[in-house]
Amino acid sequence: MEETISLKEIAEVIKKRLLLILTFMLGAAFIAAIVSYLVLTPQYENSSQFIVNQTQQEENAGQFTQSDLRTNVEIINTYNVIISSPAILDPVIDELGLNLTTNQLADKINVSSEEDSQVVTVTATDEDPVQAVNIANTTVEIFQEEIPSIMNVDNVAILTQAELAENPSPVAPNPVLNIAIGVVLGAMLGVGMAFLLEYLDNTIKTEQDIAKQLDVPVLGVISHVDESDIRGQQQANLGSAETTGRRGLNGAKKTV
Incomplete structure (x- = not known):
């Protein structure tokens, strides 16, 4: 015989164990705040952009067509892979004197582009805001220098360079979001514990x-x-x- 529970019984259990639930919520929020402010290291990011366009020869000849534009957009996917390769990142490590491996540096770099856009954004993330600027700019500059020899084309131009803000703000962690998530998780755990205790309570009451x-x-x-x-x-x-x-x-x- 299956047991059923009504909304009234659910409300009574929650009311009965409300202090327990609130304790879980406050405890989870406190832990999230401690981790966000004291444990996690702030991360800063900055971005540099370059544009993929027609080659110098095509500009002089005036033969740039819609087909060329489509080709440039398609080749961006290849460029995204090349930027994260050792061919580009190893010279960046040497240029900046970073104590990082190629894979570690690749984890700090994100390459993105809007759909049907020739603009590519290279975003670098680091614990040091100055280092994030240097990584973004150096990566784009070295990519521009190396791409002619790698792809035998010269169609990359730097659009904007990363600049250090006067008062840079970290992008992570987000304490408010972490605390909100902690409160929700705490409420879920508290409610679950309340119903578990109620289920294990086999005393006779009615x-x-x-x-x-x-x-x-x-x-x-x-x-x-x-x-x-x-x-x-x-x-x-x-x-x-x-x-x-x-x-x-x-x-x-x-x-x-």
Whole structure:
């Protein structure tokens, strides 16, 4: 026989374990804040752009066509691979004196281009904002120098260079986002723990629990009475008696 749970029961469980759920939420938010502000290292990024266009010979001849544009856009995919290759990154490491391997430097570089666009953006990410600028600019400059010998074409021109902002802001971590994620995860864990504890709690609390656990009908219920309830009832009875006495006296006066 399958057990079902109603929305009312769900609400009662959440209300009963609300303190536990809030504790999980606050704990997760606190951990996320500690990790974001004290553990994770801030990362800065900067970008340099170059454009892929027709070769110098085609410019002089005035024979640039839509087909040439389409060819340039298609070749950008090849350029994206070349930029991340040792042929470009090894000279960048030597130029900047980086203590990195080719793969480590490749992880710091992201190459992207808009659809049907001849502009390629090279974004470098590093713990040092100045280093991020240097990596982006040096990578594009060396790519421009090496691509004629690699592809036997000269159709790359630098469009914009990376520049260091006056007050650079890190792109990662994002403390607000991390704390929000922590609160959500904490709420999920808290609710899950609340229902787990409720499921593991096999104590008898209601008449239905008795009938379910013992498989016997309930003949009657004895209510639990506290001393405060007895004193309250006695005071109520005394008050009722005093009121009745006053009414009797008032009636006797009227009769006299």
